[in-house]
Amino acid sequence: MNKFWRCGAGLALLASASLAFAEFPDKPVTLVVPFAAGGPSDKIARDLAEALRKPLGQTVIVENAAGAGGTIGSTKVARAAPDGYTLLLHHIGMATAPALYRKLSYKVPEDFETLGLINEAPSVVIGKPMLAANNFAELRQWIASNGGKVNLAHAGLGSASHLCGLMFQSALKTSMTPVPYKGTAPAMTDLIGGQVDLMCEQATNAVPQIEGKKVKVYGITSLKRLPLPSLKDAPTLSEAGLADFNVQVWHGLYAPRGTPPAVLAKLNAALRVALKDPDLIKREEALGLTVVSDERLEPAGHRKHLEAEKARWSKVIKDAGEYAD
Structure with missing residues (x-):
């Protein structure tokens, strides 16, 4: 009798958890920007928050957690509850922080779930x-x-x-x-x-x-x-003589490690819809930004890109010998 009761209780708990994930989100989502208000990352975040509102069916609140080159806001999200309600919008600094900072309170990419690249410029x-x-x-x-x-x-x-x-x-x-x-x-x-x-x-x-x-x-x-x-008359540095010179500033969307797969899938689906919003695309292009539409919009493609950029910039930073305390 006790064995069957425990089994029934376990199934009920599992069903309850599944229902909770199915209803996600049932309250506003917070989008953390690790930089001050008014900057380019903040503007991108606010435009994205508006575009995410419809596919998520919830308000997306932008929270600025600036300081220490973006590491304060990143730490906040890495330590947040892995429930999909606290997300991070970060630029290329996500890939460079491990090499720039001798003491970092989070690991990249281990402490985050990649949700997809947003844009590049x-x-x-x-x-x-x-x-x-x-x-x-x-x-x-x-x-x-x-x-x-x-x-x-x-x-x-x-x-x-x-x-x-x-x-x-x-x-x-x-x-x-x-x-x-x-x-x-x-x-x-x-x-x-x-x-x-x-x-x-x-x-x-x-x-x-x-x-x-x-x-x-x-x-x-x-x-x-x-x-x-x-x-229109400005050449690329590659055609001007620095062969294959290519430096793009990109932004990606992240969730804390351990966020349930069902929630991650919903967030990625919402991001895909948001990045097709004509108003968002128009605003991005006016800033010289290109909205990502390739495999890097997939969580796995985003993660692969993040790891490649981390390796690339680690060498550049170490060769320059520039570190933060």
Whole structure:
């Protein structure tokens, strides 16, 4: 009798859990952005949250948990309940943090479930408006003739501009003087004012300054040119002489490790619907972003891409010898 009671109780519990997963989500979902409000990742998150609302049938709340190069927000999600109600939207920094930070309170990718890549965007190499070089060939010569005196601004350790700058120096086989800032805005202000020489910044942030002719643009970091009016004449760095140079800033969606497969499947299905939203696509393209539609939209494809990027950037960062405490 007791044996049958335990069996019945177990089946009831299993049925109850299955029903709970089937009803997911039955309350708002929180989307954590590990950066401050107003930045490109925050904007992407808010656009995605709106596009996810219909397929999920619930409100998606964006929560900014900024600090330490995105590691504070990532830690928050890694330690959250694995129920699908706390998600993380993170950029390429997810792949670079393990190499940048000597002490990291989570493991990549082990502590996360990959849900799919969202978008990707190239960066652009830009210079102060009074720089003598007018194209990439002239810039390359100017860098060579000025040795280590060239100042290269970036928006902080682990930022897209920092990572792109490291790859740019590696491709040129030269070293520049890094000038770190607390964000893109102050770095861009000093570049416009001529206090620093160069910056390798995400196109999303640089296009307004290029359109206003406040900075000079020397090249795009993707293998294809960007179809934006302000960049129609800007070559890729690959065609300008740095063979196969390809640096893309990408964003992906994550859940805590151990989130039930049924919940993960629902979240991925909702992401797929959201990324086909015409309004979302239009907003992304206006920022120079390309919405992902290939195998990286699958959780397995996302994970494979994450691991490949982690290996790639680990070498670049270690060769540069730049670490956080």
